[in-house]
Amino acid sequence: MSELVKSMPEAAGTRGRILDLAVQIASSEGLEALTIGRLATELGMSKSGLFGHFGSKEGLQLATIEAGAGLFGRTVIDPALHEPSGKPRLRKLALGFIDYLESSVFSGGCFWTSVAAEFDNREGPVRDRIELHVGTWLNILTEQAKAAGADDPRQLAFELFSIGQGTNMQYQLFRDADLFDRARETVERILP
Amino acid sequence: MSELVKSMPEAAGTRGRILDLAVQIASSEGLEALTIGRLATELGMSKSGLFGHFGSKEGLQLATIEAGAGLFGRTVIDPALHEPSGKPRLRKLALGFIDYLESSVFSGGCFWTSVAAEFDNREGPVRDRIELHVGTWLNILTEQAKAAGADDPRQLAFELFSIGQGTNMQYQLFRDADLFDRARETVERILP
DNA sequence: ATTGCGAACGAACGATCGTTCGGTAATATG
């Protein structure tokens, strides 16, 4: 791992504690396995007390997505903003993503992979938020690929994005730590 | 799409009809959304009648995975076996996978992506079967990369696998058909 | 001191989950 990443969870308060757990469950078992009763039990509180913080199951799912987006942003994107725009920042984004997978910020691997696979064929606000956040990640990659002078920025972003997805799926299934170095090798090779 | 792919579903019989639907639901909403009551309703039969074919929910999930594996094999792997081992077969495998995504053999995109994301952090026979089938796919890619004379066959397989995963996730979320050509472009570039 | 409010609780609801059971009709086997 190229650098120690501080991944502070959610802010304080009961709601924050709920979402810290929710985000881990969602990443490893999905947003439907994220049950109100289960959350309440594991946190030692009542279903109705927990429910009140979100108003509905969908409200809980949306809040979990925003919490996941916050943690992803603080872990992967924010550190890259300290690098100058262009190739250094793009490199930091791509390698930071691999570090994010390797350091298991989410116990279930990439948060977005889990929730997107579950909701990409449904409709409604949950799917919309997922699309927006993943779209933002992809847009940042594309912008920085452009700033880095890539011939086809969108193509480069596509490939960097894909390396991340492939690494995540293979690691989650096979637990082969060599994958992270393979991923870094590919990233270094395709950077402009 | 480089070729018309015949993707004959399951064999005849009630069990086959069940699994044809099960496989589509699993690919687009996951193996837990694959409910016995829902399947029975959509197929116009009773829960208990349907249940009898599989003995348990886990039995249904395992049967669905085998049915998905069969369809994947017939769609992606079998056609490539007509190409000579080495680069031609590897190329056919990689491009065939992209065709498989583009032609929506599974309504929810790549069958393995969906079920792996859902179960890769659990334990038990369902997870084991998924790992085995995806591992087989990866091994075939690695063997053919070796036969094609790649410097690092495992690395090439890793990259081809990743392109497929990235294409699937981006297409499922953004429905941008350009992605398939981007994927083919990358495949042609990294083949040895 | 009183009021108001947010947080949390326990109990209950209707719905759905996976599963079991007993029965019926059709088919195959002897």
Add this chain to the structure above:
DNA sequence: CATATTACCGAACGATCGTTCGTTCGCAAT
């Protein structure tokens, strides 16, 4: 013809789901 097997059904089960309700507690403002 008798028998066993298979395919399917309807009814019911306990558990869990998301959700609603009324209540209680503690704290802050008036």
